[in-house]
Amino acid sequence: MSGARGLPLPPSAAAEAVVRAAGLTKVYGGIAAVNGVDFTVERGECVGLLGPNGAGKTTLLRLILGNTYPDAGALEVLGLPVPARAGEMRARLGVVPQFDNLDPDFSVAENLRTYGSYFGLGRAALAARVPALLDFAALTERAEAKISALSGGMKRRLTLARALINDPELLVLDEPTTGLDPQARHLLWRRLRELTVAGKTLLLTTHYMEEAERLCDRVMVMDRGTILASGSPADLIRAHIEPQVVEVFGAGADAWLAARGAGQVERSERVGESVLCYVREERPLLDALAAEAGLRFTHRRANLEDVFLKLTGRELRTAS
Amino acid sequence: MPMLRWVAVWRRNLRVWRKLALPSVVGNFGEPLLYLLALGYGFGAFVAEVQDMPYLMFLASGIVCASAMNAATLEGLYSAYVRMAVQQTWEGILATPLSVRDVVLGEMAWTGTKAVINSAPILIVAAALGAVHDVSALWVLPVMLLLGLCFGAMALVVTALASSFDFFMYYSTLVITPMFLLSGVFFPLSVLPAWVQGLAQGFPLTHAVAVARPLMSGQPLEAPWGHLAVIAAYGGVAVIWAVWLLRRRLLR
Numbered sequence: 001m002s003g004a005r006g007l008p009l010p011p012s013a014a015a016e017a018v019v020r021a022a023g024l025t026k027v028y029g030g031i032a033a034v035n036g037v038d039f040t041v042e043r044g045e046c047v048g049l050l051g052p053n054g055a056g057k058t059t060l061l062r063l064i065l066g067n068t069y070p071d072a073g074a075l076e077v078l079g080l081p082v083p084a085r086a087g088e089m090r091a092r093l094g095v096v097p098q099f100d101n102l103d104p105d106f107s108v109a110e111n112l113r114t115y116g117s118y119f120g121l122g123r124a125a126l127a128a129r130v131p132a133l134l135d136f137a138a139l140t141e142r143a144e145a146k147i148s149a150l151s152g153g154m155k156r157r158l159t160l161a162r163a164l165i166n167d168p169e170l171l172v173l174d175e176p177t178t179g180l181d182p183q184a185r186h187l188l189w190r191r192l193r194e195l196t197v198a199g200k201t202l203l204l205t206t207h208y209m210e211e212a213e214r215l216c217d218r219v220m221v222m223d224r225g226t227i228l229a230s231g232s233p234a235d236l237i238r239a240h241i242e243p244q245v246v247e248v249f250g251a252g253a254d255a256w257l258a259a260r261g262a263g264q265v266e267r268s269e270r271v272g273e274s275v276l277c278y279v280r281e282e283r284p285l286l287d288a289l290a291a292e293a294g295l296r297f298t299h300r301r302a303n304l305e306d307v308f309l310k311l312t313g314r315e316l317r318t319a320s
Numbered sequence: 321m322p323m324l325r326w327v328a329v330w331r332r333n334l335r336v337w338r339k340l341a342l343p344s345v346v347g348n349f350g351e352p353l354l355y356l357l358a359l360g361y362g363f364g365a366f367v368a369e370v371q372d373m374p375y376l377m378f379l380a381s382g383i384v385c386a387s388a389m390n391a392a393t394l395e396g397l398y399s400a401y402v403r404m405a406v407q408q409t410w411e412g413i414l415a416t417p418l419s420v421r422d423v424v425l426g427e428m429a430w431t432g433t434k435a436v437i438n439s440a441p442i443l444i445v446a447a448a449l450g451a452v453h454d455v456s457a458l459w460v461l462p463v464m465l466l467l468g469l470c471f472g473a474m475a476l477v478v479t480a481l482a483s484s485f486d487f488f489m490y491y492s493t494l495v496i497t498p499m500f501l502l503s504g505v506f507f508p509l510s511v512l513p514a515w516v517q518g519l520a521q522g523f524p525l526t527h528a529v530a531v532a533r534p535l536m537s538g539q540p541l542e543a544p545w546g547h548l549a550v551i552a553a554y555g556g557v558a559v560i561w562a563v564w565l566l567r568r569r570l571l572r
Contacts, residue, residue, distance in 0.1 A: 065414075065415060067414055067415070067570070067571055068571055068572060069571065087417045087418070087419055088417065090415065090416055090417050091416075091417045093415075095415035097408075097411065097412070097415065099408065101407065101408035101409065101411050101412040102412075103332075103407065103409060103412070104407060105336040105339065106335070106336070110335070114332050114335065115412070115416070117328045117331060117332070118325075118328050118329075118413055118416035118417070118418050119416055119417060120325070120328070120417075166416075
């Protein structure tokens, strides 16, 4: 299809790579939504694609599904070339899309059965799987309910159960908890954890740093179509960021930084009204700030959001 | 069997239809039935015979074809558009082993099914009213399946190009309504100016009526394969076009 300029995939070091991409590129209207990315996902990993809206996460997932053709590069999913043999590959893949596309004409259980029929599952197979999946999604009581009667969290869990109807080896989730309240989010996280424990490979996109830190063995930080860094959340923080952060707020923050602060911190970032001060040891800085009149400040440990801010120069939560 | 994956799409639509079968049957064949009774008896009082058959019989064979066309068209336009753009049903299906081709084939098969579901009751009512010559009229049903597949595929082309429901008005007004009125459903084409008759030979509905009318009236059936080939050609081109357009739209 687009193999002319495609790079050959290097021989796989680990035979168990579930996704292998080399030089993968997708251009929309002259802008590379995905710009020559190279990465692998190993079997059993939970990998998070972390980035703001418009970073190229969804496009990358569509490429992996084989639902959009790359403009350059090579991609192999579950050992099959994509998009060339995407249909065959999707028989072993589960997908949780960003926006629920449950079938409103069917009940909860009918949704699972109908979706199973797209995988060629017969009555007997469905009779065995549907009750187990309803249980997994905590929707057994609602098996006959209409979709419109479900809460947002229930719909998301049903979508997750639906993605598992073919017992997939790889599960791809596009912003699985966006728009959910904290309680619904925690329940979904617990279910996703169970899946990783059961040995499923998960690839999920998110713009919630907390989600990535909780769920993912490995995080790939993505912005403007490229993968800027990849590693476990702890490794990324260690490699890119001083471990302690002191946030200084208010009108005097800038003046303080210019006059005295700059000498006391390793690095600083301005974000809106506040100054983020990165240090190895927070104690001396906190003592010095306590002696300043009229400055408010808090101390926390560095997190993925700080990594993101350093790598991209913008905030994860507000960038769009 | 990968070649028959589209059957799952057809069965999905059948299952939804079964849930709402009663209101949809009442809605979809009630209207042509009223046409048949009102026009058949109303005009029938003035024009006793058309082309050597009672007007009711003439009209019934036309209405059967028109209702098959309308049922397939509505399904391929509005219902398919809802599944594509409103409910994102197709997006969900395309995350499974099914392809765009499977979706189009399954939807087209369903439009053909709807055409049969909607035209068969009219055939039954026509028979009850004595507007059907003999049992060979049942051959009309496979013709309606073909006609439904043809108009369903054409409607899917329009759906693939549509950015909203409003777009369908162009197709309804510029394509479907002229066919409905000028394909020999209500009156013989021979009364029209020669150039309109020529134009009407380009309508698939004209060719369906030309086959259905002799089958229902018992008059000799002349050269049916030529007429059926025209309908099949329209459907064949349309389905290939629809797959191409929807690949471009959905796999962007």
